[in-house]
Amino acid sequence: MTRPDTVRFLRTEPTMAFPEGRLLAMREAQLHVLAPDGWTRLAGTRPTGATTLTRQDAEDWCEREGWDLHLLDQVPTLA
Template identity: 65%
Template sequence: MTSVDEVRYLRTEPSMAFPHGRLLALRGETLHVLAPDGWDRVARTAAGARSITREEAEDWCEREGWNPDLLDAVPY
């Protein structure tokens, strides 16, 4: 069982609008997507998304021009 404070990161499949996919974060039962205004809560459906490590999420942030510190700001 995972801790409520633990965050799992996922990445969606690439699309025309998001060539490197979108970054998702799952904390407990709450799923968030990284959006221009920060983390937005979304329905708990991550169909097609694959689990990635924290390091892969940091790489994604750097490649996309996001501050990797956002990974520490996933809401509850």
């Protein structure tokens, strides 16, 4: 039996366009941002100032921002 892939969630610093910041997810060393059409892969490294979130914090962020909680389970894998 294999363990499920670990997903780490982060939040970017607030901006005028995104007062609550953007939700990021890291899986298999690949960074993704939650966008209107789902998770979008980002090139590069973790943004400066991004803070680590627990799964519960990510769920709370989704609820505040009106995102479906099931998206947290749909972070793409490299395979």
